[in-house]
Amino acid sequence: MTEQNRIDCRFARLRGEGRKALVTYIVAGDGGLENTVALMHQLVASGADIIELGVPFSDPMAEGPVIQKGHERALANGASLRKCLGLVRDFRQVDAETPVILMGYANPIQRMGERAFADAALEAGVDGALTVDLPAEEAGPLSALLAERNLRNIFLLTPTTSEERIREITGLASGFVYYVSLKGVTGAGHLDLDSVRDNLEHIRTFTDLPLCVGFGIKDGTSARSVSAHGDGAIVGSVLVSAVDEAADLAAAKASLGEIVSEMRQALDR
Amino acid sequence: MSKPGAIDFSTFPDASGHFGPYGGRFVSETLIGALDELQAMYSRLKDNPEFVAAFDYDLAHYVGRPSPLYLAERLTQQAGGARIWLKREDLNHTGAHKVNNTVGQALLAKHSGKRRVIAETGAGQHGVATATVAARxxxxxxxxxxxxxxxxxxxxVYRMKLLGAEVVPVQSGSKTLKDAMNEAMRDWVTNVDNTFYIIGTVAGPHPYPQLVRDFNSIIGREARRQSLEQFGQLPDALVACVGGGSNAIGLFHPFLNDSEVQMFGVEAGGEGLSTGRHAAPLNDGIPGVLHGNRTYLMEDEDGQIIETHSVSAGLDYPGVGPEHAWLKDIGRVQYVTADDKEALEAFRRLTRTEGILPALESSHAVAYAMKLAAEMAPEQNIVVNLSGRGDKDIFTVAAIDGIEV
Known part of the structure; x- marks a missing residue:
């Protein structure tokens, strides 16, 4: 399809403006299902370019303790893949522009059925999916179903990904490439900027897709440092912590607003 | 012998780690490199004469193999039908079949040059077997x-500590085996350069279901030979308990091409299949994706993994090895259940009639075997995998009896 997807539009605009993307992650239903859409709007108001909405799963294998607990709280609040799709639909009532990606694990999608999921995602106004435990060799059918609907399938590349796989994955990827900055789980603290730079330069020789960097990004300084070599920064654990620590919706909005604004300013400086 | 056109079970999994639609590799990208490396190393070593000799040596002199195939005469009399033979994995060093696999994976760890091993454990048997080979x-x-x-x-827990292992209590999720496996995966993803992950069952991403099966297949190879020696023919039926399924696949695999041998995998019926409080994904689950492979799972309608229940901690797992999922679908193995009550009865029965204290896991297999034997003829033979000894379970049983040990 030639029709542009919201993710592509956003990156095209940012490139035109010479700016970097700020990708923000929260867990759907964390802090209350009724509050998630308000938090999404707050992220946008404070300068987020793309929202990654975490779909909670009982066994989030790739997450560090902060996001694991976010998944547990969200499940206790009654969140599910179906409810996440409903939240995106509600968000779209007000915001027709900001790209939304569902980030989660394979099993809830398997349970719904890949085709049913792709249909529902399109209908709800989702723009792409990132399924952590669906690597390239298992992702073919879902990728095709998403592509038929002009939805993007986001893949991870990591410091351990071989050159052969970088070629294979960038061939299958769309939207942008999510570069995992370190060996570890989300929220880990051992970011190595030299390695990030070298790896991004290497990946760049294989693809023109935007390259965004996630894992280990905690503030404006680290966001700015990693995005210097790529097209954007992805932040998750600090936002999930902020939602957890907030006493109510107003406090959560204020806290997210502060963190995201600071990152936005650092990226635009 | 297999008929022309029949499936040759020795050729599975396929190159990408699938057993029919099951198995595969559903992990985060960070681990793919390590899995490729492990697969390449295993492919290189598995038929290497030196590696095979080293494994056989350890099985003979460290584990104490072969384990006997024992005719349980009084149990047979009480069941009133086919002869019941027990494959005595309980007599292995550390008291269960788990050590067959850890000895094999330890050899792989040694070849990998990695100086640190990690493991997940439920009841602690695989943890002890891993701590044991690590100490060695x-x-x-x-x-x-x-x-x-x-x-x-x-x-x-104390045994593992005595052996020098660090035991990390996992506080996330349901705080049981599945969460321990999540946490081990997280450790591996972080320390993949210096750490070898010794998975304890035939689940996980490819090549684990294959290599754990291969290391445990010594059980079935011995049982096959012993059957021919001791009763002059192949068994009519094999029975083994199935949690993740490593002892069962270890017994079954060398017989899969023998179409005349019937096989029964016994899942944990917990408080009864109808109550939903059990650990029997093959009987009451649905295919999905967990811990790196596609298989039958216990999950809710949103695809969230649900808590399982069994008197036996070693069977208390919401998934099952992908090869079992496939063997169920194609009908080669029948998967049945024994509930908590039946397993406890079998535990007491075997202890009193044969002087053998079985693990509560293995007691599920004994319970089903007695029912099966009663429906079969006296000249027929059933081989039951007595996968572990029950000393570890005396506290559980005592608590059920209201006795303080």
Whole structure:
């Protein structure tokens, strides 16, 4: 399809403006299902370019303790893949522009059925999916179903990904490439900027897709440092912590607003 | 012997780790490199004469193999039908079949040059078997164990510590085996450069279901030979308990091409299949994706993994090895259940009639075998995998009896 997807539009605009993307992650239903859409709007108001909405799963294998607990709280609040799709639909009532990606694990999608999921995602106004435990060799059918609907399938590349796989994955990827900055789980603290730079330069020789960097990004300084070599920064654990620590919706909005604004300013400086 | 056109079971999994639609590799990208490396190393070593000789040596002199195939005469009399033979994996060093696999994976760890091993454990048997081989090879060892299981299985926790392992209680999720496996995966993803992950069952991403099966297949190879020697023919039926399914596949696999041998995998019926409180994904689950492979799972309508229930901690797992999922679908193996009550009865029965204290896991197999034997003729033979000894379970049984030990 030639029709542009919201993710592509956003990156095209940012490139035109010479700016970097700020990708923000929260867990759907964390802090209350009724509050998630308000938090999404707050992220946008404070300068987020793309929202990654975490779909909670009982066994989030790739997450560090902060996001694991976010998944547990969200499940206790009654969140599910179906409810996440409903939240995106509600968000779209007000915001027709900001790209939304569902980030989660394979099993809830398997349970719904890949085709049913792709249909529902399109209908709800989702723009792409990132399924952590669906690597390239298992992702073919879902990728095709998403592509038929002009939805993007986001893949991870990591410091351990071989050159052969970088070629294979960038061939299958769309939207942008999510570069995992370190060996570890989300929220880990051992970011190595030299390695990030070298790896991004290497990946760049294989693809023109935007390259965004996630894992280990905690503030404006680290966001700015990693995005210097790529097209954007992805932040998750600090936002999930902020939602957890907030006493109510107003406090959560204020806290997210502060963190995201600071990152936005650092990226635009 | 297999008929022309029949499936040759020795050729599975396929190159990408699938058993029919099951298995595969559903992990985060960070681990793919390590899995490729492991697969390449295993492919290179598995038929290498030196590697095979080293494994056989360890099985003979460290584990104490072959384990006997024992005719349980009084149990047979009481069941009133086919002869019941017990494959005595309980007599292995560390008291269960788990050590067959850890000895094999320890050899792989040694070849990999990695100086640290990690493992997940439920009841603690695989943790003990891993800590044991780590001590023997001087490897650093960390075992992840659900915080609930740490409480329930304190003797095994102490055994692991005596062996020099660090035991990490896992506080996330349901605080049981599945969460321990999540945490071990998280450790591996972080320390993949210096750490070898010794998975304890035939689940996980490819090549684990294959290599854990291969290391445990010594059980079936011996049982096949012993059957021919001791009763002059192949068994009519094999029975083994199935949690993740490593002892069962170890017994079954060398017989899969023998179409005349019937096989029964016994899942944990817990409080009864109809109550939903059990650990029987093959009987009452649905295919999905967990812990790196596609298989039958216990999950809710949103695809969230649900808590399982069994009197036996070693069967308390919401998934099952992908090869079992496939063997169920194609009808080669029948998967049945024994509930908590039946397993406890079998535990007491075997202890009193044969002087053998079986693990509560293995008691599920004994319970079903007695029912099956009663429906078969006296000249027929059933081989039951007595996968582990029950010393670790005396506290559980005593608590059920209201006795303080």
């Amino acid at each position: 090879l001087g490897l650093q060892c960390t075992v992840y164990m659900g915080a609930e299981d740490v409480k329930r299985q304190s003797p095994n």
